[in-house]
Amino acid sequence: MSIQESGSVPHKMSDDSYRMQSQPLGICLIIDCIGNDTDVLEETFRGLGYDVHCHRYLNINSMTQTLLEVARWQKHRNCDSFICVLVSRGNSQSIFCTDHTFSGFPLEQIKKYFTADSCPGLLGKPKLFFIQSYVVPENEQECTSLLEVDGKGENISAEVTIPHAADIFWSHCKVDVSTLEQSPTSPSYYLRCLADLLRNPYKRKLCILSIHMELNKKVYDSNTTADPSQQYSLLLQHTLRKKLFFPT
Template sequence: MTRCQVPAFLIHQIQEELDKDEEEMMVFLCRDLAPDLATADLKEILVALNEREKLTPVGLSELLYRVKRFDLLRRILNTEKATVEAHLARSLRLIPDYRVEINENLEKDEVGSLGFLLRDYAPRMKMAKDKSFLALIIDLEKLNLVAPNQLDLIENCFQSIHRIDLIRKIQKYKHEASVSSVHSQPVYVNAHQASLPNLNLIDPPYHSGIQNENIEKLQKGSSLTLGAAEPLHMSIEESGSVPHKMSDDSYRMQSQPLGICLIIDCIGNDTDVLEKTFRGLGYDVHCHRYLNMNSMNQKLLEVARWQKHKYCDSFVCILVSRGNSQSIFCTDHTFSGFPLEQIKKYFTADSCPGLLGKPKLFFIQSYVVPENEQECSSLLEVDGNAENISSKVTIPHAADIFWSHCKVDVSKLEQSPTSSSYYLRCLAELLHNPYKRKRCILAIHMELNKKVYDGNMTVDPSQQYSLLLQHTLRKKLFFPT
């Protein structure tokens, strides 16, 4: 036995003292340390870690601390809780922070509620009546739905069962992980990912430094001395109670639903794919086809006045219509035009207070009617402060607006009346891809630009799409992955 290893009798003695739930918890904590032993019991895992020189007396004391068996710390390892906390404060940790923060014992009815909520995401996942929360997390890890850098799903579920304390724990972990990544580039892996071949993943260096501790060689019956240290005011019972300070560089995108998504498709070819895409992102989607301008105006006003915006983190509006550079015509045959600028105004913070400080995304597909084919008529009267709308600049003055406007000649539609918009089809494909959604909306739109303009290379100039992005976003915007 090397000086870093733990005597076998200590492992046996501790394992005998633990109940079933504590063993399960300890196995969960060790999953990243021994990913090849996914089906092994606790004793097998501890013995294997010991043989691989990954388990030290300090590491064993941390495991007992994490499962709150402070009596065994004192009785078997002859050390105190405060001493272990002092070592943890100096980053002498065996267990990854992710496993610590997500380690919780939930009531059976709460676990049952989580299982019900997750059926849409993991329909094949078996949900036994007596399944614990940790077993549920392990199942989600196997399906690659939860990982150290992929916690939005479980955070949203906690939101649904009103466990604000657990949401704060996850947000605290995510914030600290993002801060630490500025100074280093650690690669986090879960047990499922680490077991895959040829991925060239790096084991997390959580136990580096532990084996360099000057630990006295343990003999049978000897005491474990971890070294004197001042007790810190950091108790495991207090975990998660510290208020979380939200990151200032990205919008909060965690509400359920994520926001209202209003789709007005006056052509009728894109509603289905757009509805599926944004419903999959977590939006409450409302679709309307073939509206005239009066009907659209009333619908926009109605949605802008909804009180539910204050409970959501964002808003999306998608319009598909014939139009010109400044207006859309809906299904009206007389081209009076509904000013696009007014659509923005309905959802700015002064008109819709529930969206104050929240991102408002607009995706417009205009099939442009040539000016010589438009019939002159007065602009539609709209509610609100709309004077001189046509003379205003198109760049939005209000904050937090993302405005993506794609135009193509109406002849494109006339040649293929049932064809969907290539612009909207590419948008849906990008947003449907979870790997693309790891990038902010501006990066996603840059790729959308590329797809649209690459597509233009293969068509007649009169059939090419023109894409314009204007925004007043103040932060980065990420959709849930």
């Protein structure tokens, strides 16, 4: 069932707002290597009008190929935005997917696949990333060789620098992996709150930055009653040039 209400009017277009009227609104790529959040995220973003593609339990090589394939889709040209959601174990700079050897995939590299030089169909369009990292302590990580992530035989390390790119919204939530180990089937509190906000037609009258401010409040309010080892840490970085409103 669509989240959009019958008879609702799209947010008024203006020079300081991104166009968000295409059908579908864009591709939504969900890569959930934990398996607890896919269903609610798929329902939420499909209801918003996105063409949702879900992948569970990918290893790093499979994720690399998936990102490359999606970035090359020509259908981005006919869409107004793009969303990527990643859920995985990892460290502060990388995600591990389902691999038992923690070579890690640099998070910064993920942005590079969808910048205008790599994905021209998204030029000037908002690209939203929501990352849930279950952080593995350093003493439990294994060192392995660098990973080839671009399909051309080049080694990409965590020190890779990404050129400045506009129109990116990057929300990264981290919590200790012990949270997952204590409740293996529990969803991410961060992603559950995000879904609740986006499914609320009144909250969708707010721009994405204001929605994220409310998300911050929910997450940090929850932290006040949580054990210190189970507290979520939330970071937002963005290079948006305009306001972004989802359809109401």
